[in-house]
Each structure stands twice: as structure tokens, then as C-alpha cells.
Amino acid sequence: MKIIAILVVFSILLIFDGTTGEALDDWVFVEKSQGVTIHSRKLAEHAESEFRGTRILDQPIEVVGAVLADIPAYPRWFFNCIQARKIPDKSSTHLKFQLYIIVKTPWPLWNRDVIYTTESRVDIPSGKIMVWGKAVRDAVIPIKENHVRVTDSALKWVLERLDDSRTMVTFTKRINAGGSIGSYLSDVGCRKTIFESLVNLAPMAADPKYAAQGSRLKEEFGENK
Numbered sequence: 001m002k003i004i005a006i007l008v009v010f011s012i013l014l015i016f017d018g019t020t021g022e023a024l025d026d027w028v029f030v031e032k033s034q035g036v037t038i039h040s041r042k043l044a045e046h047a048e049s050e051f052r053g054t055r056i057l058d059q060p061i062e063v064v065g066a067v068l069a070d071i072p073a074y075p076r077w078f079f080n081c082i083q084a085r086k087i088p089d090k091s092s093t094h095l096k097f098q099l100y101i102i103v104k105t106p107w108p109l110w111n112r113d114v115i116y117t118t119e120s121r122v123d124i125p126s127g128k129i130m131v132w133g134k135a136v137r138d139a140v141i142p143i144k145e146n147h148v149r150v151t152d153s154a155l156k157w158v159l160e161r162l163d164d165s166r167t168m169v170t171f172t173k174r175i176n177a178g179g180s181i182g183s184y185l186s187d188v189g190c191r192k193t194i195f196e197s198l199v200n201l202a203p204m205a206a207d208p209k210y211a212a213q214g215s216r217l218k219e220e221f222g223e224n225k
Contacts, residue, residue: 027052030191036198038191043174046152047183050174053194057169059205061161062214064169065122065129067204068157069213071099077200079193080104087115087140095120099133100141105148105177105189112177114150115141124221127161135175152176171198 027039035056040049057064067073074084080103087098099116118133135153143149155173162168171194177186204210 023050031195033195034199035202036195038195040187040191046174046176048174048176048186048190049183050172051187051191051194052170052172053198054168054170055198055202056162057167057202057205058165059167059210060165060214060218061127061129061159061167062124062218063210064159064167064201064205064214065217066210066213067201067207068131068159069217070210073204077197077204079196079200082111089140095122098136098138098140102144102147105181109181110146110148110179111144112150112179113141113144113147114153122221124218129157129159131157148177148179150175150178152178169198169201 023041023043025042027041030038030040030051032038037054039052041052043050067077071084071086074081078084082102082104084099084101086092087100089098092098096117096119099118100113101116102111102113105111114135115138116133117136118131120129120131122129133155135151137151153173153175155171155175158168158170158172160168160170173190173194175186175190176183177189181189
């Protein structure tokens with residue numbers, strides 16, 4: 001399986017112009033800490049806010065991409081992730097498929113799970129990887145007991161090469177967590193997920209194994225491809 005087949009984990013395909021909905025407001029600064037800057041904005045058709053987190057990692061773009069590609073390792077760095085796996089489907093391609101995610105939710109609330117339809121674009125020569133997706137209503141995996149299925153959420157990853165050893169990472173997300181969780185708590189969880197995930201991404205990307213995996217990604221989508 002090509003490494004790019006899983007570069008789109010945790011993506012939710014919506015549209016490909018770089019947004020996850022029609023914005024009512026410009027981005028508003030929320031916080032900056034531990035190298036992560038968070039902004040938010042309101043969207044026209046959603047009670048929940050959209051959040052955007054950015055940070056610079058001292059790693060090449062292909063190395064950061066390799067971390068995103070390591071699906072089984074998501075519980076090690078993506079905030080509250082319990083499980084992430086690709087859903088087998090004959091119609092899947094290397095750039096478009098479905099992912100199943102389980103996320104831990106604080107007691108007494110039930111855990112959330114979600115099926116994402118995903119798609120990505122990879123352009124190593126120009127130094128950009130973009131990943132989008134959308135939560136979908138799909139019964140291919142039955143809802144587990146004491147779980148709530150999320151069906152309204154969108155997010156996007158953008159990796160941009162600053163130079164050969166630095167990458168700008170942007171993670172944008174909006175979620176309606178469903179169940180008894182309203183827009184306020186959905187926003188709290190969304191903001192924390194973006195912040196903690198971007199903080200945790202740095203030590204993950206420093207693992208030497210991702211340098212080797214990144215080299216394979218660069219070879220597959222490099223200058224001569």
C-alpha cells in the first residue's frame with residue numbers, strides 16, 4: 001500500500017477551495033501557547049465555530065506527512081483518539097477512502113465515533129500537502145453500545161514547506177459532537193483537540209522512523225514524479 005493512501009486520516013472532505021463553510025466573520029485570535037496559535041470564526045449554517053490552529057515544526061514536509069500517514073499511531077498524539085482505521089472498500093483509491101475514528105469523551109458523556117469520507121492532494125515539488133474531508137451518515141460500521149455517532153463535522157490539514165527542515169502545519173476543524181453536547185461544549189472540545197494535537201505532533205515527528213518513511217513519500221511524489 002502506498003504511503004499516501006493514509007495521508008488523509010482524520011480528514012473530512014467538504015470542498016476544495018480551502019474552507020469548510022461560508023464564513024460570517026473573519027478569523028479572531030483565541031490563544032497562543034507552546035508554539036501553537038489558535039483562531040476561530042463563525043460560519044453561516046452552523047451553531048458551532050470553526051477553529052484553526054497553526055504551528056511551525058522543525059521537520060521536513062515529507063516527515064510530517066509520514067506522521068499523518070501512520071494510522072495505528074494516532075492514539076499516541078491525536079487528542080483523545082482511541083482508534084483510527086481505514087474502512088475496507090473496493091471503491092477506495094490511494095487518495096480517497098473512508099476512515100473510522102473513535103474518540104474518548106469525558107465521563108459521564110459517551111464516547112464519539114465517526115466515519116469520514118476523505119480526499120487529499122500532495123505536491124512535494126511545490127511543498128504542499130492538503131487534506132480535506134467530511135463526516136458522513138454511513139451504516140457500514142454499526143454504532144457501538146454507549147457511543148454517539150458524529151455526522152456533522154469538517155476538518156482540513158495543510159502542510160506547507162518553509163524550507164528543507166521546517167514545515168508550517170495548519171489544522172482547521174468544526175464539529176457538532178451530537179448527543180447532549182451543545183455548540184458551546186462542541187467548541188471547547190474542538191479547540192482543545194486542535195491545540196493538544198498540534199502540541200503532540202512535534203515529538204512524534206522527531207521519531208527517527210518517520211525520517212525513513214518520509215524519504216519514501218518524497219521519492220514517490222518528488223521532483224521527478
